[in-house]
Amino acid sequence: MIAQGAALRAPVARRTHTLVVGSGAGGAVVAHALATAGVETVVVEEGGHFLGRDMTQRDDEMLPALYRSAGQQLTRDGLVNVLQGSCYGGSTVINAADCEPTPAPVYEHWRLHHGLALDPGEIAASQARVFAMLGVRPIEAEQVNRNNALPMDGARSLGWRTGTFLHNREGCIGSGYCMIGCAYDAKKGAHLNYLPRAVEAGADVYTDVRIERIVPRSGGGFLASGFVVERGPLTPRLPFEVQAERIVLAAGAVHSPAILDASGLARDLPALGRNVSLQPQLPVAALFPDSVDVVAWRGIPQSTYCSEFDANTREHGLGGFRFEPLSVGVAQLASNLGGFGADHKALMAQLRHAAMALLLVPDAPSGHLAWTRGERGFTASIDYTPTPEWAQRLRQGLRVVADAYFEAGAREVRPASDVFEPLCGRRDLARADSFPIRSGVTRLISAHVQGSCRMGTDPRGSVVDLEHQVHGVPGLYVVDASVFPTSASTHTMIPVMTFADRAARRMLARGV
Numbered sequence: 001m002i003a004q005g006a007a008l009r010a011p012v013a014r015r016t017h018t019l020v021v022g023s024g025a026g027g028a029v030v031a032h033a034l035a036t037a038g039v040e041t042v043v044v045e046e047g048g049h050f051l052g053r054d055m056t057q058r059d060d061e062m063l064p065a066l067y068r069s070a071g072q073q074l075t076r077d078g079l080v081n082v083l084q085g086s087c088y089g090g091s092t093v094i095n096a097a098d099c100e101p102t103p104a105p106v107y108e109h110w111r112l113h114h115g116l117a118l119d120p121g122e123i124a125a126s127q128a129r130v131f132a133m134l135g136v137r138p139i140e141a142e143q144v145n146r147n148n149a150l151p152m153d154g155a156r157s158l159g160w161r162t163g164t165f166l167h168n169r170e171g172c173i174g175s176g177y178c179m180i181g182c183a184y185d186a187k188k189g190a191h192l193n194y195l196p197r198a199v200e201a202g203a204d205v206y207t208d209v210r211i212e213r214i215v216p217r218s219g220g221g222f223l224a225s226g227f228v229v230e231r232g233p234l235t236p237r238l239p240f241e242v243q244a245e246r247i248v249l250a251a252g253a254v255h256s257p258a259i260l261d262a263s264g265l266a267r268d269l270p271a272l273g274r275n276v277s278l279q280p281q282l283p284v285a286a287l288f289p290d291s292v293d294v295v296a297w298r299g300i301p302q303s304t305y306c307s308e309f310d311a312n313t314r315e316h317g318l319g320g321f322r323f324e325p326l327s328v329g330v331a332q333l334a335s336n337l338g339g340f341g342a343d344h345k346a347l348m349a350q351l352r353h354a355a356m357a358l359l360l361v362p363d364a365p366s367g368h369l370a371w372t373r374g375e376r377g378f379t380a381s382i383d384y385t386p387t388p389e390w391a392q393r394l395r396q397g398l399r400v401v402a403d404a405y406f407e408a409g410a411r412e413v414r415p416a417s418d419v420f421e422p423l424c425g426r427r428d429l430a431r432a433d434s435f436p437i438r439s440g441v442t443r444l445i446s447a448h449v450q451g452s453c454r455m456g457t458d459p460r461g462s463v464v465d466l467e468h469q470v471h472g473v474p475g476l477y478v479v480d481a482s483v484f485p486t487s488a489s490t491h492t493m494i495p496v497m498t499f500a501d502r503a504a505r506r507m508l509a510r511g512v
């Protein structure tokens, strides 16, 4: 059964064996595995229920419908826009569908430095099940649009390694709207596979319901409470509570720790809300001559990457940088082209000839979170200062992206900053070394917030153990992007789902 909040007319009080809070990459996979094994399972999701038929392809309607804070959740200083989905299926509904496993050196780093003695065979089996459920396949050469092809042509001509992503699409017509929801149900997010199959197996899903607090019960198990909320403003409509033997928090890296904090369940866990990685990305636009029609807003948004400068090592787990073209809607392209007034208008007139890429630079887990709770739920304060070493890699990366664009014939390269003069040819490349990384003048985005409930063996430095169970609170688990000890250093859907599949199977194997 799927119950949407608007259909609920009276307070809800449920009992179940397992309550899953959040229906995104982590929650959907756990709910499916438990429900198909016959465990009575309830899933609650703060966001609304949307399928292809509800996706209008309009930024002004879909950003508020599908994203946390309508896609405007900024770090405290405004430097990074931290994007997260908030709907049935979570961020898998609005992501770019790139399917990338956690790199082996990152697992090795986690083993060496964070005590994550994970069995590679078990991880491989979980990942294989995830790939099969999502229908992961290569993006075909004819599906690569010009926005994605041009800088890769440049990179290859410079002798650099490039590749084409795997993805979880089937029947894609290349409309280009992935990041505001696929109207054709071609992008196979969790709302189209794990969740409906969990429901078929007997799970009950409530959308438009926010859990705010969890209290252990004296006889065992927990009472989770919150509200059915008004879709949009997220204000409370009706009380909602669930008695459960087990709770799986999968509310994402910003909100799972908020619920633990509000419930006072992690008082003795100093790592709660700390060690946050944002893996910030710098949007870089490029203008090509009038003879080159890029039409960046059509086609699969992100299909290629240049990995020549990846530097994952077992010692550091992260490093280097990667650049990945990204086609976005006209509104987002416009905001990244920069300029004001007449200058901006002149740029917009050249939109057909504009390309865009993201420079992805894995970071050290240097952020931390705090929350206030109000009528509309939790508001997070995300404190994040990039390290100087990261800033240096970003500037190095900017020089590389610009070089690839110039090699491909671009006449101007514009990183997302309101004060940085465009690079107008290779003679300007050295200026990338002085690119300002400051709030107010630079726009960074993060689609990969991680950390905050770090996995580890020592409660003094981590929040969950290797089974995903919160230290000292049997029966309470966190299964989402918050458990990564450091950045997975790649796109995070497959890493989260792989961990979630493993976590659920371990719960089942232990019979808890």
Ligand SMILES: Cc1cc2nc3c(=O)[nH]c(=O)nc-3n(C[C@H](O)[C@H](O)[C@H](O)COP(=O)(O)OP(=O)(O)OC[C@H]3O[C@@H](n4cnc5c(N)ncnc54)[C@H](O)[C@@H]3O)c2cc1C
Binding pocket: 021, 022, 023, 024, 025, 026, 027, 044, 045, 046, 047, 083, 084, 085, 086, 087, 088, 089, 090, 091, 092, 094, 095, 096, 097, 098, 099, 100, 179, 209, 210, 211, 212, 250, 251, 252, 253, 255, 256, 259, 446, 447, 448, 449, 479, 480, 481, 482, 491, 492, 493, 494, 496
């Ligand atoms: C724009 C964008 C593009 C991306 N592109 C890619 C990509 O191409 N490839 C890739 O691998 N990864 C991508 N990612 C990242 C990936 O989708 C996420 O890392 C992953 O989905 C995170 O999984 P999660 O379970 O931690 O959280 P989510 O999938 O975000 O799910 C968390 C859910 O919990 C709900 N929730 C929060 N608080 C509560 C509460 N109190 N009560 C009830 N429910 C609650 C939220 O509404 C949300 O739906 C992208 C992300 C974004 C935002």
Ligand code: SF4
Binding pocket: 169, 171, 172, 173, 174, 175, 176, 177, 178, 179, 181, 182, 183, 184, 185, 186, 187, 299, 300, 301
């Ligand atoms: S590009 Fe493909 S997957 Fe993305 S919204 Fe269009 S049809 Fe859907």
